[in-house]
Amino acid sequence: xxxxxxxxxxxxxxxxxxxxxxxxxxxxxxxxxxxxxxxxxxxxxxxxxxxxxxxxxxxxxxxxxxxxxxxxxxxxxxxxxxxxxxxxxxxxxxxxxxxxxxxxxxxxxxxxxxxxxxxxxxxxxxxxxxxxxxxxxxxxxxxxxxxxxxxxxxxxxxxxxxxxxxxxxxxxxxxxxxxxxxxxxxxxxxxxxxxxxxxxxxxxxxxxxxxxxxxxxxxxxxxxxxxxxxxxxxxxxxxxxxxxxxxxxxxxxxxxxxxxxxxxxxxxxxxxxxxxxxxxxxxxxxxxxxxxxxxxxxxxxxxxxxxxxxxxxxxxxxxxxxxxxxxxxxxxxxxxxxxxxxxxxxxxxxxxxxxxxxxxxxxxxxxxxxxxxxxxxxxxxxxxxxxxxxxxxxxxxxxxxxxxxxxxxx
Amino acid sequence: xxxxxxxxxxxxxxxxxxxxxxxxxxxxxxxxxxxxxxxxxxxxxxxxxxxxxxxxxxxxxxxxxxxxxxxxxxxxxxxxxxxxxxxxxxxxxxxxxxxxxxxxxxxxxxxxxxxxxxxxxxxxxxxxxxxxxxxxxxxxxxxxxxxxxxxxxxxxxxxxxxxxxxxxxxxxxxxxxxxxxxxxxxxxxxxxxxxxxxxxxxxxxxxxxxxxxxxxxxxxxxxxxxxxxxxxxxxxxxxxxxxxxxxxxxxxxxxxxxxxxxxxxxxxxxxxxxxxxxxxxxxxxxxxxxxxxxxxxxxxxxxxxxxxxxxxxxxxxxxxxxxxxxxxxxxxxxxxxxxxxxxxxxxxxxxxxxxxxxxxxxxxxxxxxxxxxxxxxxxxxxxxxxxxxxxxxxxxxxxxxxxxxxxxxx
Numbered sequence: 001x002x003x004x005x006x007x008x009x010x011x012x013x014x015x016x017x018x019x020x021x022x023x024x025x026x027x028x029x030x031x032x033x034x035x036x037x038x039x040x041x042x043x044x045x046x047x048x049x050x051x052x053x054x055x056x057x058x059x060x061x062x063x064x065x066x067x068x069x070x071x072x073x074x075x076x077x078x079x080x081x082x083x084x085x086x087x088x089x090x091x092x093x094x095x096x097x098x099x100x101x102x103x104x105x106x107x108x109x110x111x112x113x114x115x116x117x118x119x120x121x122x123x124x125x126x127x128x129x130x131x132x133x134x135x136x137x138x139x140x141x142x143x144x145x146x147x148x149x150x151x152x153x154x155x156x157x158x159x160x161x162x163x164x165x166x167x168x169x170x171x172x173x174x175x176x177x178x179x180x181x182x183x184x185x186x187x188x189x190x191x192x193x194x195x196x197x198x199x200x201x202x203x204x205x206x207x208x209x210x211x212x213x214x215x216x217x218x219x220x221x222x223x224x225x226x227x228x229x230x231x232x233x234x235x236x237x238x239x240x241x242x243x244x245x246x247x248x249x250x251x252x253x254x255x256x257x258x259x260x261x262x263x264x265x266x267x268x269x270x271x272x273x274x275x276x277x278x279x280x281x282x283x284x285x286x287x288x289x290x291x292x293x294x295x296x297x298x299x300x301x302x303x304x305x306x307x308x309x310x311x312x313x314x315x316x317x318x319x320x321x322x323x324x325x326x327x328x329x330x331x332x333x334x335x336x337x338x339x340x341x342x343x344x345x346x347x348x349x350x351x352x353x354x355x356x357x358x359x360x361x362x363x364x365x366x367x368x369x370x371x372x373x374x375x376x377x378x379x380x381x382x383x384x385x386x387x388x389x390x391x392x393x394x395x396x397x398x399x400x401x402x403x404x405x406x407x408x409x410x
Numbered sequence: 411x412x413x414x415x416x417x418x419x420x421x422x423x424x425x426x427x428x429x430x431x432x433x434x435x436x437x438x439x440x441x442x443x444x445x446x447x448x449x450x451x452x453x454x455x456x457x458x459x460x461x462x463x464x465x466x467x468x469x470x471x472x473x474x475x476x477x478x479x480x481x482x483x484x485x486x487x488x489x490x491x492x493x494x495x496x497x498x499x500x501x502x503x504x505x506x507x508x509x510x511x512x513x514x515x516x517x518x519x520x521x522x523x524x525x526x527x528x529x530x531x532x533x534x535x536x537x538x539x540x541x542x543x544x545x546x547x548x549x550x551x552x553x554x555x556x557x558x559x560x561x562x563x564x565x566x567x568x569x570x571x572x573x574x575x576x577x578x579x580x581x582x583x584x585x586x587x588x589x590x591x592x593x594x595x596x597x598x599x600x601x602x603x604x605x606x607x608x609x610x611x612x613x614x615x616x617x618x619x620x621x622x623x624x625x626x627x628x629x630x631x632x633x634x635x636x637x638x639x640x641x642x643x644x645x646x647x648x649x650x651x652x653x654x655x656x657x658x659x660x661x662x663x664x665x666x667x668x669x670x671x672x673x674x675x676x677x678x679x680x681x682x683x684x685x686x687x688x689x690x691x692x693x694x695x696x697x698x699x700x701x702x703x704x705x706x707x708x709x710x711x712x713x714x715x716x717x718x719x720x721x722x723x724x725x726x727x728x729x730x731x732x733x734x735x736x737x738x739x740x741x742x743x744x745x746x747x748x749x750x751x752x753x754x755x756x757x758x759x760x761x762x763x764x765x766x767x768x769x770x771x772x773x774x775x776x777x778x779x780x781x782x783x784x785x786x787x788x789x790x791x792x793x794x795x796x797x798x799x800x801x802x803x804x805x806x807x808x809x810x811x812x813x814x815x816x817x818x819x820x
Contacts, residue, residue: 053473056466062541063496064804064811067679071544071806076681077693080812081502082494086473091490095504103513134481194674271486283487308515379533394474396481401474401492 001293005080005098006251007102007260007408008108009038010366012241016187016208017118021238023059027069027114028221030359031239036068038244039254042075045244048110049081049097051089053393058124059116067100069114075367085402086132087307088393089113090241090265091361096247096334097406098262114240116357124167124331125236131402133167169308171395174227176310180227180330182325187227190192191218194231194308194351196280196337199349200225203378208237208354219344230297232309237354241362245367258410264291265406269401280403281318281392288388289320298321299342300384301371303364306349306394317391319405340380347373357393363402364389372410373382384408412701416661416816417670419448420776425764426618427528431648433469435477437524440769442648445666448654449664450518452485455654458520459491459507461499462768463803464538470582479524479755494768495812496542498803499523501677501771505574507655508672517660522552523773524650526768530615533548535646536576538767542811543577543724573794579643581716581788581805582633586720588685589635590736595690595723596737597637599738601628603719604641604761606747608683613788618647618764642719646762651772653779668783668820675816680809691728691802696730700817706730709752710794711781713774715802716759719729725800726754729815756789767803771814774799782820795820 005341007324011033013026021029026052035042050066061068065079087093090113097111157255185278195215201207213231221229252257266287270280290297296319306312313327321342322330330336336344347353347367350360370376387408394401421443423436433438437460443450471478476490476771495502500523507521527535551620589595605625611617622643631639661669676697680690699705706729714729716722723737731752732740740746746754757763757777760770778797797818804811 056472056541058540061544062467062538063493063499064542064544064806067804067806068544070679071682074682076679076806076809077504077690078679079505079677080495080679081677084473084475084492084494085490089473095489096491099515102508102511103510103515105509105513109603130470134471134474134478206574258811267489267491269480269488269490272481272484280487394477394484396474396477398487401477 003102003262003264003265004248005101005146006244006248006256006332007243007369008254008256009034009040009244009248009260010369011037012206012363012366013239014206015237015239015356016147018238023055023061023114024069024072026116026238026240028072030114031073031110031112034242034244035248040244042073044108045078045110046106047079047100048112049083050159051083051088051093051113051361052115053084054115054117054357058119066112086362086393086405087179087305088391089355091391091404091406092402093391094243094362094406095265095267096367098265098402101245101247104247105132107247109245109246110242111362112240112242113359113361115358116240116294117356130165130167134396140178146240169225169228172308173312174248174294176227179310183328185328187219188204188215189332190227190232190309190313191215191376193306193312194218194332197306197349198231199350200338200353200379201344204348207348207352208235208280209352228308231351234307234350234355238354238357239354239356241359241366243362243365248379260369260372261409262407263407264288265404266291267402267404268402270396272397273399275398279399281315284403284405285319288407292407294386296366296397299386299388301340301346301368301381301387303347303367304342304344304390306345307352307355309351312344312349319388319390339380343381346376346381361389361391364391365406368408372408412789413512413672413675413794414452415507415511415655415672416658416659416666417446417653417672417779418655418656418664418666420779421447421449422773422776423649425766426648426720428648429528433437433465433471433524433526434479434482434649436648437522438482440485440524440652441520441522442647444652444654450654452483454518455488456470456516456518457489457510457520459493459503460590461494461523461771462525463499463542464525464527464767466770468534469526469539469565470765476522483702489769493568495716496803497559497767498801498812499768500769500817501799501801501814504653504721504772504775504816505675505677511655511657511757514657517657519655520652521655521772521789522650523769524770525768526648527646527766528648532730538578541731544806560781579635579638582718582720583638588638589720589723595738598625599742600637600642600719600723602741603624603722604628606741607716607755607759608641609749609763610789611762614758614763617632617758618645619762619764629787637674639716641761644717644765646758647766647768649764649769651769651776653775670782671819672696672780673817673819675814676701676816677812678746680806680813683809685808689809690724691800694813694815695729702817704796709796711756711778711791711797712754713757713777714754714800716755716761719761722759729798729800748791753791756786766804771801774801775816777800782818
């Protein structure tokens, strides 16, 4: 899919605990911000793709999530497609919007990601994740992962999703133990990911956590699922992020000052493969680089899906920022820190900016657009021109159920 | 959106109560049937759009509904977009698939609609519909509708969703009373819709109800929400329907014998308007006719969204099959019965074929395709060449939240 959709405006809410702000209000705030950034009114929008993962299970709002948000702004008539792909819901919305604009179907469209996870009943928030796996096949998945860790002699941690954490942290913990056993990656290196992202997040006013943490503080924090301490796990959060995309023709008409173009967006589903075989992240990245006509060495800045610290280590490898098994050493060398060769998660990432599931993929696009346009303040990557977003969602076997890699070019 | 996507194959399950068949198995059965009809293997598919409305609330399977179905067939890698638009989820999937193929993004794609509503706990089945309205605004909607009925002097029935019916039947009952008060439509005319569709459904082996009912039997059935008796309300059901769509180029390569083309598919969101003002169904139909370059007089066969008998009456008016307020007389005259000028719901419609919410929009396409290809058996419309599907979903104010009108041409 060759793409050429231009970002006309971006907007997002603060990510965090918004007990007094509802699902509709969060979504509307991001849409309003993106329209203002684009210098447009809602009457300019021709279609909308809205990503959300958990409103059905958390708030009861299913089926027509986008319509209720847009109606609260007085917007009807236009086609609204509600899309869902777990944690990759927002990048799926962006992928579809970018494809339709590139294909000449529309000139001005909206992609929105929104999530309301905090609920007075915390069980509801955690239950929201239970639908993002094959509900009939979860036991088999955990068995495969435990076996991978045990073969390397790693200590097994308790499995089974508790009420106080998402079952995904059990999956990530098993993945981390397998990585340690096979490549000698250390808990300290995972902690370095969290410390780095906390440093980045400390400079992001929209981040859920602003406190900068040391490696020692990360390691000393309460254990969630060995070897993951709390700051190695992304938090529950509320938030929304939106992008207005326009066609090339419309971009010329508007005379956008610093156009940022979606040059590739590759969406794939995971498949059943061995732990050591190529998965959807590697395949998506390869296809996205090919479409964009670039390689990982051309990237200025990356936002990756660090739902846990080991997930960032694995993503850096999958995206070709380093060799397989070298992700721990990459963060230790400071390569992915602001000022390093290829800064990763300058927003603070899912770990510190926060992870309102269905909003995450577009929040990554907001960060990359602002970086490429030189408006990221203290966390600006000097001379950023090309950014990559990596957003995975759900679980199917040992792979993500949905994977999306998007490349933006200034 | 000018479309040109060719139907290569269609398939669906029997609609009804499938207590021993799960969500994945239902979806897989429809996909397998559509691929067999197209003479293709799953490896030919390049992308999939999967519509579902209620799996999250009924079965707990959220987020990655399409992936778990396709994985059960051994299919991964391809992009899967899970779409949701309440009862219009499947036509939304079709709309997106048809647009992408028409735009040249893919050559062979799948559109699937699937629903598993029956659950040992019936409350779960009915609860599934509660997410298809603006959950914060439901009271105001009912008040508006009751007012419309009361102004005409119609007797008010109890409002508020009970546990034994979907709240949508309260909305439809209020709509029916308003229609009776304003246009003199009678309960007998609503019963004629159900009797006609039961006659059609009696000839459809895939229909949930095969019993042909008389007008008297429909009227004598238990009252659900005045004036709606049980056969005037679509039932809860399980089922799935799938379509394989191909590009013009691919259709030529394949040498499809009786090609049926999606010539227009218009998706809109509802908006806030007065009860008497134009809504999304009229606007969608007008745009679809314009795109297809035809008028209602050119149609051979129509599948409309008869979630209740009065909904078919209203749909016939919105689609221009008769003048506003004349929908009751239209059915009474036999115009919409098999053998009449424009047969409506030859499949039995939602009332008799059944209404597994997220599958309905594509089941309509299955029926129309088979009609145009002359393979509808006893319920064949002689010489059918052009078909229209009308599929609405959810509720927003007095309009549907999502509305989709699709036109197929042989």
